[in-house]
Amino acid sequence: MSEVLDLLVDHPFFAGMTDEQIRVVAETGTVVSFKGGETIFSEGGTANACLLILDGDVALELDTPGHGEQVMQTLHAGDLLGWSWLYPPYRWSYDAHVHSDTEAIRFDGPALKQVAEVDPVLGYELMKRFTEMLVNRMQSIRIQLLDVYSTPR
Amino acid sequence: MSTQLLAEPIARPMHPVPCRVRSVVRELEDTFTLELDPPGGDWGFAPGQFTMLYAFGVGEVPISISGDPNDPSRLVQTIRAVGPVTDALTSVSPGDVVGVRGPFGSAWPTEVAEGHDLLIITGGIGLAPLRPAILHVLANRDRYSNVTLMYGARSPGELLFTDELQEWRSRFDFEVLITVDHGDRVWRGPVGVVTTLIGRASFDPQTAVAFICGPEIMMRFTIQGLQGKGVTSDRLYTSMERNMKCGIGLCGHCQIGPFFVCREGPVFSCAEMTDVCWTKEM
């Protein structure tokens, strides 16, 4: 068993998938680690992978003139980082900065897409998991937009 | 009606008791914690209860008690200035006198959580009414399994009780997770809404109990998030906010469905808060 497969079989993100499906997905992944302060990717860079965070904290930041780098959201163990590899123009929208030492599984974007194209059943399983996480992410951002803690006068 | 009941003492539930201000601590730009001499010397309250605080001539508002339930010698209340009465109440100095009625309302059911994991999930000023519950739980820590505080604020500068949060964080038996909606240049902690912390807490969804207090939208999403994890409604508790004028179940303002929030609430189990209660504009 590869190291990646070991990590994936019991991971909640893949709960419900067959051992064979997980094995196929694991082949597209490698374990990566980053030190606090490092940059995983930068806005505008080529998006060709996504990362399932196993440990650590990563901040999605956007540099705005006059405001410096603003943290939009932080991601932690269990979160999936990176969507831009799915669709053209395959460019990152934010900077991903490592806040504390981070370990993750990096899935190769083109390889993962290839897996899904070849096996649509597996592709659908993956897409269900991606969309769930995306919906949660979007809902969080919506609540953030409501600014519920502001003082109304 | 006959006259035989005339001899009964006449109740005065709308009379505030003058209480002296001992200290005023500015927590945030618009939020202050008042420590008062309790009405009539020592007094007791249960975590989650509130008082009606009166600024002489200006008016009266419901304010949750944020002090230690094990210390009957002081009445501690944390107030955010959002209108004329709270402006007046937060402009007091030590030695001034404010009026107090109460305590009123229901309490966080700390005993229900005994033997189980306890999740305390709060946003903004919502930490104040949960602070007494936290202090009670920490004072009786051995009665609970995992205890986790999930606290969301607008920004790092708007976190309440920061010294105490530090102290709590340093404990090994209390998981304190803090997130802010908007970070700043120095904030290195999580950025995102408080619901994103749920996935990071360790608890058994089958038995865990959650106390939730914050803006109503935040509570609704938190309830959804916990239900999604398998926590049932009867183990979810919220503290509701409604307009209150009397605190004694008479003025009618605070009704949600069948409940007077001042009397049956403010703490409700989500099992009693039926769909009728959550209906829009109810």
Added chain:
Amino acid sequence: MTELLVIDREGVDALISALIERGYEVVGPTVRGQTILYDTITSTGDLPVGLRDRQEAGTYRLEERDDEALFGYVVGPQSWKRFLTPPGTVFWKGLRTEDGFETIEHEEAPRYAFFGARPCEVAAMKIQDDVYLPVEDGIYTERRRRSFTVAVNCTEPAATCFCASLGTGPDVTEGYDIALTEVLGKKQHYFLAEAGTDEGREVLATLAARDARDEEVVKARRMVVRAAEHMGRSLDTDGLKELLYANVANPYWAEIGDRCLLCTNCTMVCPTCFCSTVEDRQSLDGSSAERARTWDSCFTLDFSYIHGGPVRSSASSRYRQWLTHKLASWQDQFGSIGCVGCGRCIAWCPVGIDITREVTAIRERDVRRVEVGVPAVKEVVE
């Protein structure tokens, strides 16, 4: 069986005098402008003698009768809550002192005799008792305990009346010190009187009353029974709480909201509506202050205000709150519905919104029936 007595108009006058002598301020129906309002009375001459009220949705008119009936009308816009929780009653006055402030005890509650209270109104007082008495608010409780009630059974209900369907009239069964039934024929005019309490019996004993003859009792009873049979409206209470809770999201509320002017009339004239606000006032120099209770209404925007805005901003949500509280959540809170069928909210609504019709309309549009009854997809397929 309590003793039934007969008195004439002079006897009614003697009754008023006896109550005054016992220290009561007697308040009863009087004519003010074109309306019957409750005010201090000292004799039957102060009553709206020989008048009747014609009521319909959005309509109230006084008309001359062709007799000398003392109680030939039903209810006007006021109810006795006007005296039990008067708008603006001061809880306490306060003075700023060296040591902060002090509150001063308020004045002693007046002793009222409510003269001519209709059965629905007596039922309304009972309902308000359930709201106020357990709390001991310092206003209602004292006034209520000191009050005396002379009820009058109804023999000519208005078109807006529906007490019979709620069991709150047209005859009074409890909650009175003395109950009267006015009988008016071609040649006779008498009042059947009975006591409901010891004090009522004591008062009646001072009057020149004689025992009622059987036929007098039968005639009075028959008139009340006839009144029950001639109610202008009715309200079906069967499963009412479940109906209203199940229909909180019924789109029909919006239709009512389109008609409702949010004028608050229905809540002001309702004899059971108890919502109030607490007003803290201070003198210009800030040296003294007082706290008063004023009437409030769930139809105002302010009513549900929490910092940031009101919980109930739409008219439909406020009408729903009123009706659902009155007929459904009231049952959870106090064990009865909060409506006595007096019909005031119907008559005094400027656009004639009729609580009995709206309940019927919601029954007809019950979402539970619609959901179960109409398999939309299947219909399309077939």
